[in-house]
Amino acid sequence: MRGQLSLEFAIIFLGILVLSIVTIYNFLNITLFPNDSLSTIDIEKISSTARTAINLVNSGYRGFNETVYYVGITYEGYNVTVYITPNVSEDVKNFIVSYIKNNSNINKNYSLIIAAY
Known part of the structure; x- marks a missing residue:
């Protein structure tokens, strides 16, 4: 015992x-x-927020009348690219960028690009 x-x-x-x-x-x-890059958690936050922004666009938020599909995300250091399809207007791209920046709650400076795939 x-x-x-x-x-x-x-x-x-x-x-x-x-x-x-x-x-x-x-x-x-x-x-x-x-380290000189965003963490995996930061990338997941950006990806999740991008999907939410795209869902808002698809639902007609702010009068958008376009259908957008989330393709994926890539990053290198502090440079993040969110891929969507098809190519959409600059207003939609600017909305997605501002939505991600305002709602992802990441306190790091990073560049964000919306690219059509």
């Missing part, structure tokens, strides 16, 4: 130790070595 309690305590202690080391490593890595 005593040996089993000791083993269980050792496993719990090892788990806490590993989690602590991973947390400290990630904190120091982010703090000391900021």
Whole structure:
């Protein structure tokens, strides 16, 4: 019985130790070595917000009478390109860009381009 309690305590202690080391490593890595690109979470926020903006356009929001399809997203560093099809008016593109910038809640400076695919 005593040996089993000791083993269980050792496993719990090892788990806490590993989690602590991973947390400290990630904190120091982010703090000391900021990377020169958007994170995966930022890209997911941009992608999700772009889909919402396109859904708004397709539903006739602000009197838009165009159908737009979300094709995908690419990024390199802080340059993000959202691909749509077909080619639409500049008003629609400007709406999508402003909607993404205003609603994605990303506090980093990044360039955003809407490209027809």
